[in-house]
Amino acid sequence: MANLGRASVSLFFMITGFLFSTKIINEKYKGVDWTKLYISRILRLAPLYLFAMLLLFASVAIVSNFTLAQSPTTLVLNALRWIAFSSFGEPDLNGVEGTRLIMAGVPWTLAYEWAFYLCLPLLAVAIGTIPLLPVLIIGFIGGLDFIHIHAEPRFMAPFFSGIIAAFLCRHVWFRNIAQKKIASVVVIAAIAMALTLFPTSYSRIPLALLSLSFILIAGGATLFGTLTSPLSRTLGELAYSIYLLHGFFLFTLFNFAVGKQNWKSLTALEHWSLILLITPILIIASYTTFRFIEKPAMQCTEGVSNWVRQTLFARRGALEEPR
Numbered sequence: 411m412a413n414l415g416r417a418s419v420s421l422f423f424m425i426t427g428f429l430f431s432t433k434i435i436n437e438k439y440k441g442v443d444w445t446k447l448y449i450s451r452i453l454r455l456a457p458l459y460l461f462a463m464l465l466l467f468a469s470v471a472i473v474s475n476f477t478l479a480q481s482p483t484t485l486v487l488n489a490l491r492w493i494a495f496s497s498f499g500e501p502d503l504n505g506v507e508g509t510r511l512i513m514a515g516v517p518w519t520l521a522y523e524w525a526f527y528l529c530l531p532l533l534a535v536a537i538g539t540i541p542l543l544p545v546l547i548i549g550f551i552g553g554l555d556f557i558h559i560h561a562e563p564r565f566m567a568p569f570f571s572g573i574i575a576a577f578l579c580r581h582v583w584f585r586n587i588a589q590k591k592i593a594s595v596v597v598i599a600a601i602a603m604a605l606t607l608f609p610t611s612y613s614r615i616p617l618a619l620l621s622l623s624f625i626l627i628a629g630g631a632t633l634f635g636t637l638t639s640p641l642s643r644t645l646g647e648l649a650y651s652i653y654l655l656h657g658f659f660l661f662t663l664f665n666f667a668v669g670k671q672n673w674k675s676l677t678a679l680e681h682w683s684l685i686l687l688i689t690p691i692l693i694i695a696s697y698t699t700f701r702f703i704e705k706p707a708m709q710c711t712e713g714v715s716n717w718v719r720q721t722l723f724a725r726r727g728a729l730e731e732p733r
Contacts, residue, residue, distance in 0.1 A: 417604060417611040417620055419519055420568040422653075424624045426523060427572020428579075430530055431537070435576060438539050444531070444548075446715040451527050453714065455495075455520065455650075457707040458699060462513065462654045463493055469512050469661065470503045479505030495520040497559055514657030521559050526569055528552025533573070564612045571621035575628040588629025597623040597631050650704065651696035659692050 434442055467489065478485070480503075491498040496517040500510040510517075531541045531549030541549070556566070578584045587593060600623045604616035611620060632638045645652075663684060664673040676684070 413605050413608075413611050417601070417616075419565075420611055420617060420620050421624055422519065423522065423526075423565070423568035424572040424575070424621065426526060427569035428575045428624075428628055429572070430527070431533060431573040431576040432579070434530065434534050434537055434539070435580070438534075438537060442534060442539070442541070443715075444541065444545050445718055446711065447530070448527070448548075449715045449718060450708070450711045451524075453707040453711050454704070455523070457703050458650060458654060459495065459517075459520065460493070461699065461703055462658075463489075465655075465658050466492065466509070466512055467503070469658065470506050470509060473506050473665075474504045492517070495524055497521040497524065497555065512657060512661045513654070514660060516653060516657060522561065522565055525552055525555040525559060525561065528555055564617070567617060568621070571617075571624060572628075574621075575625040578625060579629050585629050588626045588631050591634070593626045593629075593631040594633045597626050597633060645693075648693065648696040648700050651699045652692060655696060655699065656692055659688055659695070663688050 430447075433447070437443070480488070485504055488501040488503055491501055492503070500515075500517060502509045506512075528548055529552030531545045532553065533549075534541055535546070535549070540546075579588075600619040604611050604619040604623075608616040611617065627633075627637065636642060664670075668676070668684070
């Protein structure tokens with residue numbers, strides 16, 4: 411079952427590589443709107459993540475009985491490390507051992523996401539467009555960020571699979587192949603082999619199988635209509651909320667509702683029955699956070715981008731006025 415999570419992370423990174431390399435390729439000649447791109451990333455990821463941080467801090471406070479087990483300075487510094495999308499680590503908070511498990515250990519992937527976003531200007535250079543110097547500097551910062559987080563090749567490789575998919579999907583012949591029914595069969599078979607025949611999906615062969623699957627899906631393989639159904643589209647919209655919040659639901663269920671003394675004695679049937687019971691609640695909660703946190707923030711992208719541009723131009727104009 412752990413392989414399902416690992417495979418999902420790899421596919422998550424492939425999606426990121428595909429979407430943003432496609433955007434840069436499409437806007438190669440008219441120029442990438444870097445201001446809007448980075449504003450959109452901040453508004454897409456930060457609001458819900460900050461909400462998740464509030465839940466994390468509240469959980470830590472409850473577990474530690476609202477007593478201070480660390481110095482205020484240490485606690486604040488460790489909290490800031492968490493708020494920075496875990497780019498500076500995921501330390502235990504207030505003496506709560508295994509704090510990262512409260513969120514099911516997922517924030518580390520966002521550190522990779524942000525490093526990749528920062529590197530996009532370098533990707534633009536590789537594709538054939540040269541951004542302005544300030545934007546290029548952001549790209550070099552991204553490269554340093556990958557070094558800073560000690561990025562591992564097995565986690566970086568899926569981004570390149572997404573980039574490859576972006577180039578292949580520009581060709582009609584490839585899309586024609588990917589949209590055939592046999593391609594959906596290949597996708598299902600490849601994913602099944604990656605999940606069942608290998609101990610981890612992070613090794614070379616399962617990663618190649620997952621990459622093949624993703625590239626075909628990006629080209630138009632719908633798994634016989636499953637991926638284009640309204641339900642799949644709705645769950646896709648909720649994916650970020652589900653990803654960030656599911657750990658809290660599991661933590662609350664097994665530590666507070668079931669109790670630490672009881673959950674270890676659960677049978678497999680009892681365990682999975684509880685998981686099935688809590689899943690609809692998680693979906694409803696994720697819909698709520700998408701509706702009232704994620705979506706409103708995303709809708710502000712254009713307005714915030716225009717405000718940032720106007721502010722920058724106004725300051726530049728003031729600096730350039732003769733004295």
